[in-house]
Amino acid sequence: MADVFTQLWREIVERPEGPMAFRFYLQPLMAIVFAVRDGIKDAHAGNPPYFWALFTDPSHRLERLRSGWSAVGRIFLLAVVMDTVYQLVVLKGLRPLQGLFVAVLLALVPYVLLRGPVNRLARGLLHRHARPHE
Template sequence: MTAKTPSMLARAMTWVVVALTAILLALGISWYGWSTEVHNRFWSDIFGRIGGPMTFRFFLQPTMALLAALPDGIRDARQGHSAFFWTNSGDVTQQRGRLRQGLVSTARVVLLGISMDVIYQHRVFEKFYPVEALMMAVLLAVIPYFVFRWIVERIAGWWLARRRAGI
């Protein structure tokens, strides 16, 4: 197995996350719809999670995203890739490959985030809001992953350039 080909487990986990995302979105919309009341509850619940039980996940999930972003950012720097979001817009194959790589890398962190939010919702709300669980996973895992990957790629690129120059 090379760095470019993810394991069978990683690919399966990625597909589970993609399917789970679609299911959670469909369930959330079908159960609660989308109205002003739902919108207001959604944002008040999201910001209400900052305090209270299980606040450690606000540190755990971004830390897990950093650990997932480290090898990918270093690999980007070694291969001379541009930052993840600035991939050549003309080369669709490169965009798909980079997106697939990001999905594979974040799959475990997303599953962790969704499961932690399900536990939180069960303890605090005694209800399940699927879209909120998905949104928290995106806010605490996926977005930090891409930010950390960019930062790691920049730092590793700088370090590798200094090393090649003999400084």
């Protein structure tokens, strides 16, 4: 069993250095762009920080999850497809759990981690500009 986990982690760690390595930069960058866009929208709408609100505001949780998925769903699916192609070409087989893990890591994690802080930063900037200059 330990050998299976060792192989799994070795294959995951080798992905950024092999063919199609550009996706390890492009997909998180796309997720970051959408997180910044949505975080600024949240600030303008007066919404709470995204990740925090998923846990603290159950009445709007489903709405927020849909909003997040609509922003990064295509990036996530693209990450799954690209990792599947990588697996077929380089690993000569399919490893679906690895593909899902890589897609979550490249698309969902950057989005979820950045949308809330961008909201807070944008809200602070909006508040500063809303006050009259003294």
